[in-house]
Amino acid sequence: xxxxxxxxxxxxxxxxxxxxxxxxxxxxxxxxxxxxxxxxxxxxxxxxxxxxxxxxxxxxxxxxxxxxxxxxxxxxxxxxxxxxxxxxxxxxxxxxxxxxxxxxxxxxxxxxxxxxxxxxxxxxxxxxxxxxxxxxxxxxxxxxxxxxxxxxxxxxxxxxxxxxxxxxxxxxxxxxxxxxxxxxxxxxxxxxxxxxxxxxxxxxxxxxxxxxxxxxxxxxxxxxxxxxxxxxxxxxxxxxxxxxxxxxxxxxxxxxxxxxxxxxxxxxxxxxxxxxxxxxxxxxxxxxxxxxxxxxxxxxxxxxxxxxxxxxxxxxxxxxxxxxxxxxxxxxxxxxxxxxxxxxxxxxxxxxxxxxx
Amino acid sequence: xxxxxxxxxxxxxxxxxxxxxxxxxxxxxxxxxxxxxxxxxxxxxxxxxxxxxxxxxxxxxxxxxxxxxxxxxxxxxxxxxxxxxxxxxxxxxxxxxxxxxxxxxxxxxxxxxxxxxxxxxxxxxxxxxxxxxxxxxxxxxxxxxxxxxxxxxxxxxxxxxxxxxxxxxxxxxxxxxxxxxxxxxxxxxxxxxxxxxxxxxxxxxxxxxxxxxxxxxxxxxxxxxxxxxxxxxxxxxxxxxxxxxxxxxxxxxxxxxxxxxxxxxxxxxxxxxxxxxxxxxxxxxxxxxxxxxxxxxxxxxxxxxxxxxxxxxxxxxxxxxxxxxxxxxxxxxxxxx
Numbered sequence: 001x002x003x004x005x006x007x008x009x010x011x012x013x014x015x016x017x018x019x020x021x022x023x024x025x026x027x028x029x030x031x032x033x034x035x036x037x038x039x040x041x042x043x044x045x046x047x048x049x050x051x052x053x054x055x056x057x058x059x060x061x062x063x064x065x066x067x068x069x070x071x072x073x074x075x076x077x078x079x080x081x082x083x084x085x086x087x088x089x090x091x092x093x094x095x096x097x098x099x100x101x102x103x104x105x106x107x108x109x110x111x112x113x114x115x116x117x118x119x120x121x122x123x124x125x126x127x128x129x130x131x132x133x134x135x136x137x138x139x140x141x142x143x144x145x146x147x148x149x150x151x152x153x154x155x156x157x158x159x160x161x162x163x164x165x166x167x168x169x170x171x172x173x174x175x176x177x178x179x180x181x182x183x184x185x186x187x188x189x190x191x192x193x194x195x196x197x198x199x200x201x202x203x204x205x206x207x208x209x210x211x212x213x214x215x216x217x218x219x220x221x222x223x224x225x226x227x228x229x230x231x232x233x234x235x236x237x238x239x240x241x242x243x244x245x246x247x248x249x250x251x252x253x254x255x256x257x258x259x260x261x262x263x264x265x266x267x268x269x270x271x272x273x274x275x276x277x278x279x280x281x282x283x284x285x286x287x288x289x290x291x292x293x294x295x296x297x298x299x300x301x302x303x304x305x306x307x308x309x310x311x312x313x314x315x316x317x318x319x320x321x322x323x324x325x326x327x328x329x330x331x332x333x334x335x336x337x338x339x340x341x342x343x344x345x346x347x348x349x350x351x352x353x354x355x356x357x
Numbered sequence: 358x359x360x361x362x363x364x365x366x367x368x369x370x371x372x373x374x375x376x377x378x379x380x381x382x383x384x385x386x387x388x389x390x391x392x393x394x395x396x397x398x399x400x401x402x403x404x405x406x407x408x409x410x411x412x413x414x415x416x417x418x419x420x421x422x423x424x425x426x427x428x429x430x431x432x433x434x435x436x437x438x439x440x441x442x443x444x445x446x447x448x449x450x451x452x453x454x455x456x457x458x459x460x461x462x463x464x465x466x467x468x469x470x471x472x473x474x475x476x477x478x479x480x481x482x483x484x485x486x487x488x489x490x491x492x493x494x495x496x497x498x499x500x501x502x503x504x505x506x507x508x509x510x511x512x513x514x515x516x517x518x519x520x521x522x523x524x525x526x527x528x529x530x531x532x533x534x535x536x537x538x539x540x541x542x543x544x545x546x547x548x549x550x551x552x553x554x555x556x557x558x559x560x561x562x563x564x565x566x567x568x569x570x571x572x573x574x575x576x577x578x579x580x581x582x583x584x585x586x587x588x589x590x591x592x593x594x595x596x597x598x599x600x601x602x603x604x605x606x607x608x609x610x611x612x613x614x615x616x617x618x619x620x621x622x623x624x625x626x627x628x629x630x631x632x633x634x635x636x637x638x639x640x641x642x643x644x645x646x647x648x649x650x651x652x653x654x655x656x657x658x659x660x661x662x663x664x665x666x667x668x669x670x671x672x673x674x675x676x677x678x679x680x681x682x683x684x685x686x687x688x689x690x691x692x693x694x
Contacts (some may be wrong), residue, residue: 003633045445050684069560069561069562069563070531070560095587147478177611177648179648180648189510199579207415207416207587208415208588208628208631208632209627209628209631209640209644209645210413210644210645210648211631211633211644212631212642212643212644212645213644213645213646214603214645215633215644216641216642219481222661225564234560234561235633235636236561236635237560237634238633240635241633241641264635274562275561275562276635277565278562278564278565279560279561279590279635280565280568280588280590280591280594281590281593281636282589282592282593282617282629282632283593283595283616283617283634284588284594284613284614284617286636287590287593287594288592288593288594292569293564294565294566294569295562295565296566296568297532298530298532298563299455299530299560299562299563329375331440332637
């Protein structure tokens, strides 16, 4: 019944480093949320185009960081992978198998191998359940153990794994700090030995000294259990510390994908460059000297995204064609692509706006 | 940014020696059913005219409560149990400070809160809310107020200000609301601005805009700024001095460059090591083990002792005092005595 037994098919998508089947590949994903009133007979609904034509792959044992601001569609992408968003186009392949439109029963089997860590450790744990029951619940639901009592060994091991004392099991969530709660959430996510963990802003709600603990824990667990992560975050500096590859989203589109170092050393897309330069560096002399690209204007309305390149309303190097034509993904390195018209002619004149170290 | 109608204030040379805002051995308790939370324990801070100071700390460190108390906005069960807050030497606390506070707050001393979504009244237009401040404090007429409000929106970089005045807050985005709040705070040409986590609720590209705006306004208007934040990166670009709070106390303070280059308190060091840096290649984050202590009956010695790598027997027995350690620097740590 385990998902591992599903034989991987041919590697899909000629992604960089193709050879081993990616654990997850997302191909041309579209997600549209209906908004507004649908009239009794009519279908006069408008849609929020939350995710539009997003493609990426996650390889085994890899952390893929998905970065974007509010409304970029990064969380929606995560939800779509888990089957919790209305996918209107494209495919999602997990271990080579199409899981885009699975029914509930089949979906449940994939869920074992694919777990979620939530953002808010205060809201995501039931305050009336003991930690033991919180961690053991997925085991019960998926029939790994028959009765809650049988899960004791599992729970002890899981709590040890995330660095919580054994006596934590008998306590309630309110007795724990934010960082410890996030550890409980991670233990619960790992209960079923997933292959892929989708972490949606797992450290954004935590204080900075605690953030580092949780990021380090996630890294340790990855090495120990050979996990793959989809790490969704708005904070590029945290993503730099955990990810192997990084994808940048803007207004529902993936604008750039590259290895971690390439994103930070030679960002190709003007949005990535602006985003990097907007992040303050905690070093006063460096911060004062950095040249910042301060973007004008606001994030676009996802129900009415700009025509052509979605970044053209704020882009500092906008050209006439950007208003009309959608840029296609241009390869700017072995494992590095970006969707910008300026990159189409030659790869020579990038980066357009150098972001100094 | 477009032209600035507010006259640039000449640097007030006569008052340089005297601090604008002086927080003097402030103590604040929250009296709860489960006990007395000692939220602020003996905090002293001075802000001089035109100076920009950061008060840095994590959640529960008491940084926001300190600012709220300074503005006379502390709500029950919070209570000031000791110390004083003075504006140009005159107390703002108690019955004696009530009139003084009324004259100062919102006029000379303004505040911008963290959450731009909830700091504006959703039932009134933005214009009405700004004009109200101008009428209340400067006695302007509606017409004068409206003209001035449009100038202010223009000053904070909101385009087509006269149309924007007639819009309600929900028609503004998060960044625009924060701009409108800054405009409101600047309405009476204050001498000092307290900014309580002004960019925490905003996206990073919008944060950059707001920080740039605050820096620019600070320079043009010779404004003193007290920036309250948890983000050391935000501090680095904006402030001259920084004070780090932990468990209700200032554990270290000093000029910003020296503090960041050579932090003396183990908590400051830990905080800097925990902050992920965009410009560093593959540095493993250090983090600080453990969590802050309970502020109900805080430990007798140093509050950081349970998380400190350099803890000594003295640390859990006696509390280190905040003492001078080099020019303009203060540290509360037994290592530095």
